[in-house]
Amino acid sequence: MILIGPPGSGKGTQAQRLEQLLGAVHLSTGNVLREEIAAGSRLGNAAKTFMNSGQLVPDQLAVEVVAAFMKRGGSDTDYILDGFPRTTNQAEELDRILDERGLAVGKVVEIHTDDEVLMERLTGRFGCTKCGEGYHKSFKRPKIDGVCDKCGGAEFDVRSDDKEETIRDRLGVYHSQTAPILPYYAKKGLLVRVEGDKSMAEVTKEIETILTDGR
Numbered sequence: 001m002i003l004i005g006p007p008g009s010g011k012g013t014q015a016q017r018l019e020q021l022l023g024a025v026h027l028s029t030g031n032v033l034r035e036e037i038a039a040g041s042r043l044g045n046a047a048k049t050f051m052n053s054g055q056l057v058p059d060q061l062a063v064e065v066v067a068a069f070m071k072r073g074g075s076d077t078d079y080i081l082d083g084f085p086r087t088t089n090q091a092e093e094l095d096r097i098l099d100e101r102g103l104a105v106g107k108v109v110e111i112h113t114d115d116e117v118l119m120e121r122l123t124g125r126f127g128c129t130k131c132g133e134g135y136h137k138s139f140k141r142p143k144i145d146g147v148c149d150k151c152g153g154a155e156f157d158v159r160s161d162d163k164e165e166t167i168r169d170r171l172g173v174y175h176s177q178t179a180p181i182l183p184y185y186a187k188k189g190l191l192v193r194v195e196g197d198k199s200m201a202e203v204t205k206e207i208e209t210i211l212t213d214g215r
């Protein structure tokens with residue numbers, strides 16, 4: 001399954017919830033790239049400038065991440081792809097990678113959300129530096145201010161690409177480069193749209209129904 005949506009539409013959260021519910025493996029190219037940057041690897045160094053300025057990393061790097069990740073999985077592994085593909089070229093490359101492994105795209109779920117809602121969500125995000133647990137200044141504050149619910153850590157940070165100006169750039173990139181891949185999947189009869197301004201649980205339920213009923 002592929003989850004497509006603008007930054008802040010809840011792709012990552014939904015992918016995590018569905019991973020547990022469906023027993024599938026969650027692959028977030030953004031998470032892998034952030035780990036590579038933290039590790040100071042060749043891939044991380046190549047991706048860093050693009051990511052910090054809200055631009056897409058070159059297709060070749062994103063494809064490399066996905067191909068390497070899938071090489072480690074079995075031929076019967078189900079994947080939830082979050083943040084990939086993001087360009088038409090990546091969508092074509094994905095078909096090639098899956099084909100080689102005897103796999104195919106099952107469903108493509110677009111989480112549709114208006115830009116104003118996204119701006120509010122993204123400008124308030126922060127995370128625990130120790131365990132990575134995510135919070136939001138309006139929607140999900142730690143139970144005790146300044147203390148992580150999950151690990152008790154007391155330090156938090158904001159993703160370097162969650163600053164207001166960078167967020168505008170990321171939304172622009174979504175509309176100009178990623179949204180155009182929706183017709184690619186619509187033509188194949190694989191695309192389904194859900195509205196992302198509902199509660200997290202409602203969106204999960206809708207996606208589950210789509211996957212089980214094959215809507």
Ligand code: AMP
Nearest residue numbers: 029030050051055056057062083084086
């Ligand atoms: P995300 O965590 O999905 O919001 O991704 C964060 C950033 O990682 C994006 O703004 C891009 O710079 C980079 N990135 C993640 N996935 C891709 C991809 N499939 N293609 C190009 N860049 C990507």
